[in-house]
Amino acid sequence: xxxxxxxxxxxxxxxxxxxxxxxxxxxxxxxxxxxxxxxxxxxxxxxxxxxxxxxxxxxxxxxxxxxxxxxxxxxxxxxxxxxxxxxxxxxxxxxxxxxxxxxxxxxxxxxxxxxxxxxxxxxxxxxxxxxxxxxxxxxxxxxxxxxxxxxxxxxxxxxxxxxxxxxxxxxxxxxxxxxxxxxxxxxxxxxxxxxxxxxxxxxxxxxxxxxxxxxxxxxxxxxxxxxxxxxxxxxxxxxxxxxxxxxxxxxxxxxxxxxxxxxxxxxxxxxxxxxxxxxxxxxxxxxxxxxxxxxxxxxxxxxxxxxxxxxxxxxxxxxxxxxxxxxxxxxxxxxxxxxxxxxxxxxxxxxxxxxxxxxxxxxxxxxxxxxxxxxxxxxxxxx
Numbered sequence: 231x232x233x234x235x236x237x238x239x240x241x242x243x244x245x246x247x248x249x250x251x252x253x254x255x256x257x258x259x260x261x262x263x264x265x266x267x268x269x270x271x272x273x274x275x276x277x278x279x280x281x282x283x284x285x286x287x288x289x290x291x292x293x294x295x296x297x298x299x300x301x302x303x304x305x306x307x308x309x310x311x312x313x314x315x316x317x318x319x320x321x322x323x324x325x326x327x328x329x330x331x332x333x334x335x336x337x338x339x340x341x342x343x344x345x346x347x348x349x350x351x352x353x354x355x356x357x358x359x360x361x362x363x364x365x366x367x368x369x370x371x372x373x374x375x376x377x378x379x380x381x382x383x384x385x386x387x388x389x390x391x392x393x394x395x396x397x398x399x400x401x402x403x404x405x406x407x408x409x410x411x412x413x414x415x416x417x418x419x420x421x422x423x424x425x426x427x428x429x430x431x432x433x434x435x436x437x438x439x440x441x442x443x444x445x446x447x448x449x450x451x452x453x454x455x456x457x458x459x460x461x462x463x464x465x466x467x468x469x470x471x472x473x474x475x476x477x478x479x480x481x482x483x484x485x486x487x488x489x490x491x492x493x494x495x496x497x498x499x500x501x502x503x504x505x506x507x508x509x510x511x512x513x514x515x516x517x518x519x520x521x522x523x524x525x526x527x528x529x530x531x532x533x534x535x536x537x538x539x540x541x542x543x544x545x546x547x548x549x550x551x552x553x554x555x556x557x558x559x560x561x562x563x564x565x566x567x568x569x570x571x572x573x574x575x576x577x578x579x580x581x582x583x584x585x586x587x588x589x590x591x592x593x594x595x596x597x598x599x600x601x602x603x604x605x606x607x608x609x610x611x612x613x
Contacts, residue, residue, distance in 0.1 A: 231608055232264040234315045234323040236330065238297040238306075240273055243469065243501070244280075246405065246528055247344065250600075251326050252280060253406055257601030259286040266318050268292050268311065290314055297327065299367050304331040312336050322608045329364075329371040338611040340604075341375035342403075343368070345385050345525025345547075349392045351441045369393050376611055379403050379604070381526040384547040388525075401607055404551075406597030407531050410508045417509055425497050430462035432571070433514035433538075435507065435529040437468045438479045441522045443543075443561050445486045450520070450567035452490035458572055464492075464518070465510065469501035512536045516574045516581070519543070520561040527551050531595055534588030539581050541570050553594075555587035 235255055240248050259265045264286050269277040271291035281287055292306055307330045315323055315337050323332065323339040332339050348355060348364045355364065372378050372393050378400045380386050386400045421427060432451070436442045444466065451464045470476050487496050502510070511517065517533035519542040527548050533540050540556035542548045549558055557574060560566045573580060 232318060232320045233608060234266045234320045236325045237267050237269045238292060238294060239327045240269055240277060247327050250405060253597035254601045254604055256284050257598050258605060259284050266290055270294055299329055299363055307331045308333040321612045329368055331371060332374055338376045340377050340379055340607060341371060342379045343389055344381055346388050346392050347523060350523055377401055381405050382547040382550050384550055385525040403600060403603045405526050405528055406600035407535060407592060407595040410536050411505045414509060425465060430515050431465050432516060432518050433510055434466045434518050438470050438476060438483055443520050443522050444483050446564055447518055447520055448486040448492060448496055449490060449564045450571060452492050453568035454571045460575060464496045467499045467502050467507060508536060511538050514538055516541055520559055520567050522561050524548055531592045534592035537585050537589055539574055539584040540588060541574060553591045555584060555591040
């Protein structure tokens with residue numbers, strides 16, 4: 231087969247969506263299928279470096295500087311990408327990020343909608359952008375593409391309900407899970423110095439967004455410290471951009487740290503590499519991930535894979551992904567989070583049980599399996 235894979239989302243940082251494109255493309259190309267990858271023109275050299283050594287790849291850059299919903303990107307979806315698919319003799323186009331507008335498409339197209347967060351949390355979006363552009367835009371995108379893929383049964387229900395898409399049109403293909411990187415003693419020493427990790431710590435992995443519930447986590451952590459005398463730190467990984475919304479959220483988080491007296495006890499690492507993340511995840515007492523909304527929640531599985539117990543929410547996709555291998559909490563209830571954190575510190579049998587169940591749960595996810603499900607979907611569209 232020949233697949234055109236849109237990669238306009240890549241902007242120098244590899245998040246969940248970018249990782250999915252990289253892993254699916256790698257697996258599909260190594261099976262002998264041809265992939266035409268479409269990155270931004272100004273990111274071409276970085277993308278080529280990311281795929282170095284992968285066979286059966288062709289790169290065609292697009293002259294665009296942002297992946298956001300816009301007239302220019304709709305033009306690329308409807309005209310330029312269709313033209314590329316025709317010239318290349320492609321069998322299918324895969325748009326892997328939440329919206330695309332292939333008006334008058336020439337070949338079948340798959341749209342992956344990871345979640346409908348803009349319909350639940352506006353976050354960085356203004357009122358008019360959200361209600362007059364993204365909400366109707368996502369509905370139109372789901373109508374124009376032949377199949378909608380999504381990452382969880384929860385997201386399937388959410389998409390069907392909030393975007394009016396027939397469940398029959400939506401196929402669930404879970405995210406995969408990368409292999410963790412091994413221990414690194416030199417890096418561990420550097421981390422101890424940089425983050426002041428002289429003892430035990432709890433880890434949170436993710437951005438500084440309203441839906442990530444970081445403020446609630448900080449308040450729960452403060453209760454834990456006050457009641458148990460826990461001497462360790464709460465380590466929060468993830469980057470904070472210079473966007474106005476991110477600056478606003480960081481101010482709220484910093485205020486929560488000050489108001490709870492947790493200065494020096496809550497440490498923000500900024501963006502870290504996969505190697506750093508894996509090492510910190512292995513060393514942490516547990517992952518605290520009490521998010522208010524996730525379409526999937528890859529950090530839950532990343533922690534399980536390296537044998538770290540997980541505390542996560544009983545909402546949205548997290549119970550589905552955890553599959554009974556995590557301690558679930560009501561993320562709106564700070565007391566509930568604090569009690570669960572205390573249990574993970576004090577109940578060794580609970581910790582060991584979650585470690586065993588977590589490793590087993592994580593072993594059922596792989597990018598090879600995810601890529602094969604996409605290949606099956608592509609082939610079904612073309613038959």
